[in-house]
Amino acid sequence: MSTSSVRAIGRVSPTERDPAWLSRLFWACAGLAVLAPALVATEFKPWLLFEPDSLRVSGQFVADFFPPKIEPAFLALVARETWRTVAIATAGLALGLLIAIPLTLLSTSVLSVSSITGRMKTGPLVVRQIMRAILIVLRSVPELVWALVFVRVVGLGPTAGVLAIALTYGGMLGKVYSEILESDDRHAAQSLLRNGAGRLATLFYGALPQSAAELTSYSVYRWECAIRSSAVLGFVGAGGLGQQMDNSMKMFNGSEVATILMAFIVLVAISDWVSARLRRVIG
Amino acid sequence: MRVALEGVTVRHPAASSRSGPALGPLSLTMEPGEQIAVVGPSGAGKTTLLHALACALQPAAGQVQFDEIDPWRLSTRRLHQQRAHLFLAPQVPPLPPRQRVVTAVLAAMLPQWSLVTSLKSLLYPADIPAARLALAQFDVADKLWDRVDRLSGGERQRVALSRTALTSARLWLVDEPLSSLDPTRALQAVDALTRLARERGATLVVALHQIDVAKRFPRVLGLREGQLQFDVPGVDLSAERLRALYAQHEDELLSTGYPTRLPEPEAAPALSRR
Numbered sequence: 001m002s003t004s005s006v007r008a009i010g011r012v013s014p015t016e017r018d019p020a021w022l023s024r025l026f027w028a029c030a031g032l033a034v035l036a037p038a039l040v041a042t043e044f045k046p047w048l049l050f051e052p053d054s055l056r057v058s059g060q061f062v063a064d065f066f067p068p069k070i071e072p073a074f075l076a077l078v079a080r081e082t083w084r085t086v087a088i089a090t091a092g093l094a095l096g097l098l099i100a101i102p103l104t105l106l107s108t109s110v111l112s113v114s115s116i117t118g119r120m121k122t123g124p125l126v127v128r129q130i131m132r133a134i135l136i137v138l139r140s141v142p143e144l145v146w147a148l149v150f151v152r153v154v155g156l157g158p159t160a161g162v163l164a165i166a167l168t169y170g171g172m173l174g175k176v177y178s179e180i181l182e183s184d185d186r187h188a189a190q191s192l193l194r195n196g197a198g199r200l201a202t203l204f205y206g207a208l209p210q211s212a213a214e215l216t217s218y219s220v221y222r223w224e225c226a227i228r229s230s231a232v233l234g235f236v237g238a239g240g241l242g243q244q245m246d247n248s249m250k251m252f253n254g255s256e257v258a259t260i261l262m263a264f265i266v267l268v269a270i271s272d273w274v275s276a277r278l279r280r281v282i283g
Numbered sequence: 284m285r286v287a288l289e290g291v292t293v294r295h296p297a298a299s300s301r302s303g304p305a306l307g308p309l310s311l312t313m314e315p316g317e318q319i320a321v322v323g324p325s326g327a328g329k330t331t332l333l334h335a336l337a338c339a340l341q342p343a344a345g346q347v348q349f350d351e352i353d354p355w356r357l358s359t360r361r362l363h364q365q366r367a368h369l370f371l372a373p374q375v376p377p378l379p380p381r382q383r384v385v386t387a388v389l390a391a392m393l394p395q396w397s398l399v400t401s402l403k404s405l406l407y408p409a410d411i412p413a414a415r416l417a418l419a420q421f422d423v424a425d426k427l428w429d430r431v432d433r434l435s436g437g438e439r440q441r442v443a444l445s446r447t448a449l450t451s452a453r454l455w456l457v458d459e460p461l462s463s464l465d466p467t468r469a470l471q472a473v474d475a476l477t478r479l480a481r482e483r484g485a486t487l488v489v490a491l492h493q494i495d496v497a498k499r500f501p502r503v504l505g506l507r508e509g510q511l512q513f514d515v516p517g518v519d520l521s522a523e524r525l526r527a528l529y530a531q532h533e534d535e536l537l538s539t540g541y542p543t544r545l546p547e548p549e550a551a552p553a554l555s556r557r
Binding site: 113114116117121187188190191192193194195196197198200201202204205206209210212213282 | 296337338339340341359363364365366367368369370371373375377378379380381382386390391393394396398401402405450452
């Protein structure tokens, strides 16, 4: 490199400047300006964690975890509750799919016949917006609230958990499914529609083969989330590992909590493995 | 199918209102069974014309008529039924990468199939011999069970063209079918396409960049900036006409190495290739 070009880097002429630089700088500062009040509002003071008093309390709590309780009777109980948790998550997700799939088909623009020619017609557009509104309502109510509602209706037990997961997850899955279908390459689906194929046939021959891997891995991830959700729901009496954890926490029995947490870790690891395998098979 | 365009002007939905129409005004008729090549430099409106004919773009002005029927006056449902009579093969093969070739080819029959048949065919391909025969027309029968993402670009293009052998459409609109084929393959493909269209009595409209291939067609439309420059038999495609059509785009007019005279059509490859 010659000396003149080295000097040129030091004093960049206006035409050589990245035109996007100023706006990038502005938005970075704007982001910080928005974040700062949020930290104040949440009383975010991480240094409190490291004060001697807090360290002693949290240290004691964590120390209680060891050794995890491994009595056969308790392990059998955890196994039974783990199975119930898996059942709640799976049944909840399956019901959620029953809600999500029809709503996806009605709300995604990929399968819209009228949008072949550019803009969707008013009728289908209204239907689509209504379906999206339903999805928004379903997922904006936290599953904990749904669970509290259903515990009143159907009583304590797993049924309330299943229904709560089904409604919230139906809303989430429906939204994300239709976004996956819309963000993937539409060429194949569009081409089938343009040649006069039906909407459902287009889904199975064009849109699904295009997006199958993404849809599967997202569904398996949601199953993992449903397992965690069912733990939280257990705290309000919806059964499963969560209810057991609630009992152990209330008794300050750290070793039981540790065993139950390990069961969760195993479940999440399994779902991770299943997702990877499925992706490899489909992808 | 008899096709008539009257003063058709097409704008792209996303184009700004200041820019001129992508196509037209354009008036022409196509008789049933005609074979027409559309040539012109990039951006001349070839694809737009095919999309207008496929009812994929609604004309801003003028009328498209299929057998005296204006499809845009039909209800959305009837219009969609009408689309089953139109076959548009886009320039980029519309094949999902994870699909098997057999499924991708049989997808051409979806407009004729009931939903139950389509779903059953996903479990077990409904008409394997038909799919193999269709692929054989374009010399890719050995790829029947392969996945689309295992194919080369040229193979994908030929698999996409094989769909024409299975469609029941009466108007075939094929957009640059030769873009990723070598000269020999390209000739075979055009040959198969014209032969199939003739056998089915379908009207064939092909957008082409290869002038030498276009010269074989009984009728050639020259498009430039959305306007029809000429409408002549392929044999009358003179050098002056082409120079005028491709002015400022001469680089697209380079000789492509295709022989002007095509070999005699061969018999279709036998079914028992494999």
